Amino acid sequence: MNRSRFSLSRLCFWLGIGFLYAPMVVLIVYSFNSSRLVTVWAGWSTKWYGELFRDEQIMNAVGRSLQVAFYSASTAVVLGMLASIVIVRFRRFRGRTLFSGMITAPLVMPDVIIGLSMLLLFVAMAQSIGWPPQRGLLTVWIAHTTFCVAYSTVVISSRLREMDQSLEEAALDLGATPVRAFFLVTLPIIAPSILSAWLLSFTLSLDDVVIASFVTGPGATTLPIEVFSSVKLGVTPKINALATIIIGVVSLVAFGSWYVSRRIDERNRAAARMAAEA
Amino acid sequence: MSEAPKVKRKLDLSRLPGGRRWVIGAPYLWLAVFFLLPFVIVAKISLATSALAIPPYSAMFEWAEETLNIRVTLSNYFWLLGDDLYIKAYWNSIKIAFNSTVFALIIGYPMAYAIAKAPSHLQTTWLLLVLLPSWTSFLIRVYAWMGLLSNNGLINQALMGIGLTSEPIQMLNTNFAVYIGIVYSYLPFMVLPLYANLVKHDDSLLEAASDLGARKWTSFFRITLPLSKNGIIAGSMLVFIPVVGEYVIPELLGGAETVMIGKVLWQEFFNNRDWPVASALAVLMIALLIVPIMLFHRYQNKETGV
Numbered sequence: 001m002n003r004s005r006f007s008l009s010r011l012c013f014w015l016g017i018g019f020l021y022a023p024m025v026v027l028i029v030y031s032f033n034s035s036r037l038v039t040v041w042a043g044w045s046t047k048w049y050g051e052l053f054r055d056e057q058i059m060n061a062v063g064r065s066l067q068v069a070f071y072s073a074s075t076a077v078v079l080g081m082l083a084s085i086v087i088v089r090f091r092r093f094r095g096r097t098l099f100s101g102m103i104t105a106p107l108v109m110p111d112v113i114i115g116l117s118m119l120l121l122f123v124a125m126a127q128s129i130g131w132p133p134q135r136g137l138l139t140v141w142i143a144h145t146t147f148c149v150a151y152s153t154v155v156i157s158s159r160l161r162e163m164d165q166s167l168e169e170a171a172l173d174l175g176a177t178p179v180r181a182f183f184l185v186t187l188p189i190i191a192p193s194i195l196s197a198w199l200l201s202f203t204l205s206l207d208d209v210v211i212a213s214f215v216t217g218p219g220a221t222t223l224p225i226e227v228f229s230s231v232k233l234g235v236t237p238k239i240n241a242l243a244t245i246i247i248g249v250v251s252l253v254a255f256g257s258w259y260v261s262r263r264i265d266e267r268n269r270a271a272a273r274m275a276a277e278a
Numbered sequence: 279m280s281e282a283p284k285v286k287r288k289l290d291l292s293r294l295p296g297g298r299r300w301v302i303g304a305p306y307l308w309l310a311v312f313f314l315l316p317f318v319i320v321a322k323i324s325l326a327t328s329a330l331a332i333p334p335y336s337a338m339f340e341w342a343e344e345t346l347n348i349r350v351t352l353s354n355y356f357w358l359l360g361d362d363l364y365i366k367a368y369w370n371s372i373k374i375a376f377n378s379t380v381f382a383l384i385i386g387y388p389m390a391y392a393i394a395k396a397p398s399h400l401q402t403t404w405l406l407l408v409l410l411p412s413w414t415s416f417l418i419r420v421y422a423w424m425g426l427l428s429n430n431g432l433i434n435q436a437l438m439g440i441g442l443t444s445e446p447i448q449m450l451n452t453n454f455a456v457y458i459g460i461v462y463s464y465l466p467f468m469v470l471p472l473y474a475n476l477v478k479h480d481d482s483l484l485e486a487a488s489d490l491g492a493r494k495w496t497s498f499f500r501i502t503l504p505l506s507k508n509g510i511i512a513g514s515m516l517v518f519i520p521v522v523g524e525y526v527i528p529e530l531l532g533g534a535e536t537v538m539i540g541k542v543l544w545q546e547f548f549n550n551r552d553w554p555v556a557s558a559l560a561v562l563m564i565a566l567l568i569v570p571i572m573l574f575h576r577y578q579n580k581e582t583g584v
Contacts, residue, residue, distance in 0.1 A: 009389075013404070016386070019462070026426060093302060099309075102309040103309070104571075108515060108571060109519070110567075111520070111525065113564065120320055121312070121315060206415070209526060214547075228417060235421070243414075243422070246415050246418060247414045254406065254410055258406055
C-alpha cells in the first residue's frame with residue numbers, strides 16, 4: 001500500500017478536479033467582462049448582472065422553476081420515504097420485483113424517452129378522462145416528481161438500511177405505539193437523508209430541460225428551457241452572469257447542507273452514546 | 279444458562295393508520311401510472327400512423343357501423359429499419375456512448391481510488407469536490423465548453439498564443455467536442471459508485487499480497503481491480519445508458535456529423551411532428567437499453583438490496 005503524499009492516483013485526482021472546475025472558473029471570470037464579446041477581455045464590470053435582473057422573461061422563468069422544483073422535491077421526498085420503507089422493511093409482497101425495477105429504471109433512462117412517454121400519457125389522459133386540462137406547470141410537476149422519487153428513494157433507503165433497528169425496538173418495548181416510534185425515533189434518524197434527498201430532487205428539477213420541453217405548455221417556460229433556447233444562438237455574457245449566480249448558490253447550499261447533516265449525525269451519535277451509557 | 283426469552287418487537291408498519299396497503303400503495307400507484315403506463319402508450323402509438331389531427335396520430339380502436347376497427351401498423355418500424363440515417367444514428371449513439379464510458383472510466387477510476395485511499399477525514403470533502411459540479415446546472419456546464427472550444431475561444435487563443443497553430447482549430451461542432459462534453463458532464467456519476475465500492479475493500483488483502491512478495495501493480499491488477507467489478511459495472515451503466523439517448527450535448531457541442539438517436543427523436547417529434555415515428559424510435563431505444571438497464575438493476579440489488 002502506498003501511503004506517500006504524492007501518488008499517481010492523487011495526481012490524477014487533482015488533474016480531474018482541475019478538469020471539472022476550470023471551465024466553471026472561466027465562466028465566472030467572463031461574467032464580469034465588460035465586453036459583449038465573450039472572448040475578448042475588456043475590463044471588469046457587473047453590467048451583465050444588471051441586465052440579467054432587468055430581463056423579465058428570465059426572471060419570470062426563474063420564479064416558475066423555483067416553484068416547480070419546490071413542489072416536485074417535496075412530493076418526491078414523501079413518496080421516496082414511503083418507497084424506502086417498502087423496500088427496506090417489507091421484504092416480501094406481491095409485485096416487489098416490478099416495484100424495485102420502477103425505482104431503478106428512472107435513474108438511467110434517457111431524458112428524451114421519459115419526456116416523450118410522459119407527454120403521450122398526458123395527451124392520452126386528457127383525451128380519455130379530460131385531465132390534465134392543459135399542459136403547463138402541473139404536468140412539469142408530475143413529470144419531475146416521478147423521476148425525483150427514484151433518486152429520493154435511493155438516498156433515503158440507504159440511510160434507513162444502515163439504521164440501528166434496536167432503537168425502534170427499544171421504543172416499542174417501552175410502550176410507544178408504532179406511529180409514535182416512527183415519528184419520534186425513525187424519522188429524526190433518517191432526517192439528514194431526507195434533507196439531502198430534498199435538495200437533490202430540487203436541483204434535479206431546477207436543472208431539467210429535456211423532460212420539461214416535452215411536457216410543458218404555453219406560458220409555462222421554465223428557466224432551463226429559456227436558457228437552452230438562448231444558448232443555442234451562441235454564447236452571451238448574460239448567461240455567464242446567470243451561471244455564476246447558480247454556481248454560487250449551489251456551492252453555498254451544498255456546503256451548508258453537508259455541514260448541517262454532519263452536525264445532526266454527530267448529535268444523534270452523541271445521543272445514542274449517552275443512551276447506551278445510561 | 280437461563281436467559282429470559284427475549285421478545286423481539288419489530289416496528290410493524292402495518293399498524294400505521296391506513297396500514298401496510300397505504301404505505302406500499304402510494305408510491306407504487308404513482309410510479310405505475312406516471313412511469314410504467316407511459317411506456318405502454320408509447321408502444322401503442324408507435325403502431326399508429328401519423329395523421330393531420332390533434333393529437334397527430336391515428337386512433338387504434340375505432341367503433342363505426344357496429345364494427346370495431348383495430349388499426350395496427352408496423353410501417354414505422356419498417357421505415358426506421360429501411361433508412362440508413364436511423365441505423366447510423368443508433369450505431370453512432372452506441373459508439374459514442376461506449377467510447378465516452380471508457381474515457382470516463384479511465385479518468386474516473388484513479389480519482390475514485392485516490393479518494394478511497396485518502397485519510398478518512400478528507401474523504402467526504404474530496405467526494406463533495408467531485409460531486410459539486412454535477413449539482414450545478416448541467417446545461418451551464420455544457421455551455422461553458424461552447425465558449426472554451428469555439429474558434430475564437432480561450433483554448434484556440436492559447437494554442438495560437440504559444441505558436442502551436444497559426445489558425446484556429448475547429449473543435450466546436452465536432453465529435454471531439456461531444457466527447458469532451460459527455461465525459462465532463464458524466465464523470466461524477468462514474469466516480470461515485472466506484473468510490474462506494476473501493477472504500478469497502480479490506481486492506482489486509484493487499485498487505486497479505488505484499489507479504490507474499492507481490493508488487494504494488496501486481497496486487498492492484500489481481501486484487502483491487504477484480505474486487506471493484508461491481509463498481510465498474512455500476513459506474514459504466516450510469517454513464518452509458520443515459521448517454522445513448524443524450525440530446526443536449528450533441529445539440530450544443532456537436533455538428534452535422536454527430537447524428538445521435540436522442541437528437542433524431544427530438545427532431546422527429548418537434549420539427550416533423552411525427553409522433554408515431556418518434557415513439558417507434560423510443561421503443562427501439564428501450565429495446566437496445568433493456569439489457570444494460572437490467573445489468574444496472576442487478577448491481578443495485580446486489581449492492582444495496584433494493
